Structure formats: structure tokens, C-alpha cells
Amino acid sequence: MIEIKGLAKAFAISKGNKLSDTEKQDVRYSEKAFHSVRDVSFTCGNGEVLGLLGPNGAGKTTTLRMLSTALKQDSGSVFINDIDVLQKPIQARKEIGFLSADTGLYGKLTAFENVAYFARLHGMKDSAIKTRIDELFSMLDMHTFANRRVDTMSTGMKQKTAIARAVVHSPKVVILDEPTTGLDIMTVQTVLDFIKSLKAQGTPVIFSTHHLDEVGALCDRVVVIDKGVSSFSGSLAEFKQLTPDGDLRQAFLAIIANQAQQGAA
């Protein structure tokens, strides 16, 4: 279970940097700071898949970074299975499996070594690591390149390795930042099947994406973030009801347009 309430995060603007005219009109910019995330709230229950949508620069990645404990929020709260990530970050990290937009792999290590390294950092014993990696590599069809160095792998192979690395410690919560971007159709299907298997195991999954077909196929809940605010949070059915014909693209655009109108007002 993931619970986020009133999350906010600002980054200081360097003294030498002058704001452009566009930035001056943007509600997220103040004289000294850029308020990347201003007010984001949502929940994701066990066995639910939550699609995090929003235009580029909306604050999705910053939100996911706070969820994963890489960044500390300025205000608001994040609870992962009732663990406050601000108070107990190390304990929270044991619960989280995180896949960043970059694959986050070490090029000079093999697929096996990459996954095993992160397993050890999660405190797993060597015997348990071998069993778990074998299980994951079979599930993701990775045995053929298990001993191949990452810097010689294709994009698809890297993404599979990154997924295995993110879930090697059997996390209770999985967060994926644009997991299908730049992948071929076969690898996208592998990733989507993997998310389905996590859902079937009752693991809450949050994933940010720009692909609305993936949202329609996988998600139970949808959150739209625009200009650092969660402007929509609800079930997939509620999201579809925003337009008469249930078109996801139109629903998304309607939310963004509504947010822009509110901002102008």
C-alpha cells in the first residue's frame, strides 16, 4: 500500500540564473526556487497498478524520486506499507523496487553481476541470490545473456536486466519510471507481462508513462500530474468517464486544458 498526501518539493535557483518571460508566468517559479512538485496526493492499494501521467516536466520523476527516498520532500507525507519514508528511509527502501528512466546498470559488469550486486546491497545471502536470479532470469528469458557485459547488450537486454535488478529483493512495492520508453515491441510486451505478474502477486505497482494504450490495458488507477499538482486521481473507469466516448487521450487532454484554465484564472 502506497499513500501520498500533499507532497511538495522545491529546488533552489542559482543566483546567477535569470528567469525567462515564460518562466516568470509559470506558477511553479518564484524568485528563489522552482517548485517542481506543489501538491500531489494519491493512494495505490495492494494488487493495484497505478498509471502516472503528465506532460514532460510536470513533476512525475520528482514525485517518484521522493517515493523511492532518493529525494526528501519539503512537505507532505509518503507511507510505504505504513512506513514513513522520511523517518525510516532505510526500512522503506527494503520495501521498494525502483526502476529509473535510465537503466541504472554498470556497463563493466555482466547481467548476473549487476543483479547480484544489488541483491547483496539489499542484504540477501549468496545462496538465496542464486535461486532468485535463476527464477527472474527464467521469467524474463535472460539466461542467454546472463554472463554478457552490459556495455555489449542491446537496449532490450539492458531493460530486462534493469527490471531483474529492481525486483531481485522481492519488493513489496514496485515503482517504474517510463519502463517501456525506447523499447521494441517484443521487449515492451515482456515488461507489460511482468507488471501483470506483479499485480497478480498482489504487489502495488506505480508506473509513469506516456503510452495511454498501456494505461488502458494495465491500470486500475490513474493519476495525472500537471505543473506539480495531481490534477486527477481516480480509477480507470472514472478517468474514462471524463469524455463521452471514453477516449483516454481526450480525457488526458481535457484534464491538462482544465488545469491550464484554472492557472490562468
Add this chain to the structure above:
Amino acid sequence: MWQVYFKELTELLRDKKTLIFVILLPILIFPVLFGIVGLVMATTTSKAMEEQHRYVIINEQQAPQFAEALFYHKNFKKVETTLNSEQELVAAIRNDEFDVALVIPADFASRKAAVQQTEWQLIYNRSSQLDFMYNYFDEMLKTYTEELQRGTLSQLGVDPANLTAILKPVELTRVNTAEQRENIGESMGAILAYALVLLCLSGAMYPAVDMGAGEKERGTLETLLICPVSRTAIVLGKFLTVLTTALMTALITVVSLGVWGGIISAFADLSKVSEALASITIVDLMLMFSLLLPTAAIFAALLLAISIYARTFKEAQNYMSPLTILVIVPLMIAMAPGMELDVTTALIPLTNIALAIKELLKGTADYGLLALIFASTTALAGALIAFCVHWFQQEKVLFR
């Protein structure tokens, strides 16, 4: 911390650049340097010794014996000229009409007979680094003047056998109280310290850049930060890796220097150097290493802090370049003549290490001062490691 350390070390050992900078370069630097210097010197010397210089001699009838010796010298070839003023001769040499002119005064024979001193002029281009020309003339003139001295003494009724005693009645002989080791330590110590400290820096530089800015650039840092490991453990693991490579570079260099020095000693007659080096004990070497340890720790912490701050590999390299100059200055101070280790210099970072290594090589180290240096350097290293750990906790540094 150890998981991070061993993983970083594995990656570095698989990296060609690290292998070149940390292992191959220190092994090859000395033989290559010795080889290049030796080859250049040998080629230049051989070329200079085979060269034949065109000369003119003015008023040669005044010193026929000398003129004859010069005529039969294998490195000289006589050229006839009607010129005789200094300006004309200089201009002719500049126009490459000949290489050297010897001007004997027109009254040399009469002044010689009157036992009066005269001055000869040697005109040539001195820009050549190896001044063989002057050496040839100096050598021939020594023989010639000795003959003149014997002749003059005979004229004056003095026994020429007493020539040496008459010309130099007192000879000052130096008795050096310094041991051979002390002499070698004095001349080589500062240079060795300079090389060792700079090698520690260069050995730490590439791994530090890779482990901070490199991780940011590759997008692996974020993945590492969300592991259930404290950031202190992560930064200490990285710090230990950089420290290891810095010390390995210095250690491999010293071993390489020892091996190649031994090989050269075996072929050349350097028994005094071998004896002096043999008198350096294992305790001295361990003390040198114990001083290099906190020095390498200072570099590792500083470079890692810079690297963590930088956004990219290139940005980190740009920040690190001025650091090399900051390190060279105190090392140069230690090499200045008359610079000695005392309580004041023992507190100047890096200068103190260079002076201490020199004293250890000389065998004249004051152990009290060595303890002071170790304590002050360790304190500085500790402060920098603490800063590096603090730096690694800052979001504004990690996510710039």
C-alpha cells in the same frame, strides 16, 4: 561499504584506462624515461663528437706549436681567411663561413718571452647545449700552457719537476662526514617524494571521476542511492577504492623504480648507489608508506568530493586540473635549497611529507617530527573524509 568497495574495484580492473594509468604507466614510466633520456644524450654526444668544425686562426705564427696541434686534431678543419677584426670574424661565423675563430694577439711571442700574461679570444656560437668546442680548446690549451710553464721555469732556473708545487702550493682536500646514503638522500629524496605524491594524485584522479561524476552521467547513482545502505557506507566504499588505486600507483612505481634501478646498477658501475640504497631499512620504507597513506587519503577525499559535485565526467576533469597545480607548489617548496624539516615546516601540508621522505631516505629523520607530520596529515585527511561524507548527503550536490 565492502560490497560497494569490491564492486568498484572489479569495475576498475575491467577498465582499460585504469589499467593504463594505475598499473602500466607506473611500470613503464621509468624505463621509458631512462631510455629516452639515454638515447637522446647518446645520439647528441655521438653526433657532436664526430662533428668536424671549420676554424680560422689569427696570428698563428705567434704560437706555431699550438697551431700545429689544432691542425692535426680530428675534429677541426682549417679554413683560410683574410679577416682579422672581431666584428668581421663574428659576422663570418654568423654567415656560416666557418664555425670558430681563435685570435692570438700579434705580440704574444714577445710577451711570452717577457713572462707576461696574454689573452686569447675564442669566437664561436655557444647556443649548442653540449659545448664540445670549448672543451677541445681548453684541453689543448692546458697541454700547451704546461709546456710554456716548463719552458719559462727552465729560463728562470727553476726545476720544472717542482711545477705543480709552484703553481698550486696548497691543495684543499674535502673530508665529507656525510654517509653515502645521506648524500644520495639529499639529492634524490625531494625528487622521489615529488614523484610519489604526484603519482598518488594521478592514481586517484581517474577512479574518483568515474565513481562520482561518471555514476551521475551513466544514471547509476540514483539506483545506488535507493538501496537500503546508508550514504555514509556508499561514500566510504568509494573513498576506499580511490585510496587503494592511489596507493597502488605509488607502490607499483616504487617497485618498478627498484627493479629497473637494480637492472641498471647491474650493468653500470653504481655500487655506491646500491650500497646506499641497501642501507634503507624496511622500517624506513614502512614509515614512508605510513606517511603516504594519509596523503593519498587527502587526495581521495578531495577528488571524490569534486567528482560528486560535478554533473559530468568532463566537468569533473575541469575542476580537477587546478588541483594539480595546488599540489605541485608545496612540493616545489620542499625542493628549494636550504629547506629543512622543523616544527614549522612539519605543519605545512605536502611540503612536510616531501621533507619527511627526504629525511627518511637520508637516514636522518627526527621521529618526533615524523609523528607530528603523521598526526597533522591524518587529522586533515579525517576532516576531508568527513566533508566528503557530508557532501554526499546533500541533494543539491547529488541532483544538480
